[in-house]
Amino acid sequence: MSTLIKMEGLSKKYGSKQALEDVSFTVERGSIVAVLGHNGAGKTTLINSIMDIVDYEGRIEYGFDRKELYRKVGYQMQSSSYEKEAKVYEVCKLYRKILKSDVDLDSLLEEFDFASCRNMYVKNLSGGQRQKLSILLTLIGEPELIIFDELSTGLDSMTRRQIWDYIKRLNEEKGVTIILTSHFLDEVEYLADRVVILDKGRISRIGDVSTLIREEFEAAKKIEFRTDDREAFGQCFGSELSNNGGLLCIRYKEDAEEEIYRQVKRLGGYDIAIKNYTFEDAFLKMLGYKLVKNGEISHG
Ligand SMILES: Nc1ncnc2c1ncn2[C@@H]1O[C@H](COP(=O)(O)OP(=O)(O)OP(=O)(O)O)[C@@H](O)[C@H]1O
Incomplete structure (x- = not known):
């Protein structure tokens, strides 16, 4: 992989408000990077710096000619900002003109499974279709990098899934690099290779999803079960045993799985479920949140 974007010592102040402070990381070609916080x-502010929309201190190097920034990088705009009285195909043609692109729109619409909407007015598209349109428009300049700011906010779960799969295909089949910001950790876990966590303008953690989960949870798996004899489990597992609602829970490392499972069965555990910790579990823990009783969250 080669580097597509390299940020070094990026800082940005709005008046006295420090929005970014000494942010440095690279985005490799062909990767999917999620920015969380x-x-x-x-x-x-980070995305706007990459797009050269705000001024900043520090350096951003691009793996292409900087003059071609707006062709090489597709920035997904909020779908609400399109002209509602225009038809889908007209909006696409306008983008092609602005971006001086010679992309074949008919093939693109076909490939994106959007040809049936080509003559629809933007105002008549559903929320999911508008979101699809906003992604489609980022493709017209045939970008090397696409930036999605809050990709699936406001979408139903079926449409989110379709959009995720399309983004995966874009990345895997066309090698398009993706940067996305998101508040949805399932989305990040599904899509991203690498995660950058910002906290008050600074990078607090950076790494790939599975490593961040592993680092956070030395024991990356858990077994949950019910029992009529809690005491027996308390004697056997001591402080490794925790309560999760009505269930008992033991954390363990992968290689201990067989042994733990056998013991839980032997001591009379039932309704047994083996689970992996999710990225959401790890993320909340990284930010210092604790899950307390009844699924409530406490900070500290
Ligand atoms: N134009 C601006 N003028 C003054 N302060 C700003 C401006 N834009 C952002 N900020 C401040 O800079 C900080 C970072 O804002 P930014 O929008 O980059 O955060 P964000 O992580 O994208 O937030 P969100 O998840 O809410 O979109 C915030 O404290 C915000 O209030």
């Missing part, structure tokens, strides 16, 4: 962590 609380509201106000600096995600949009």
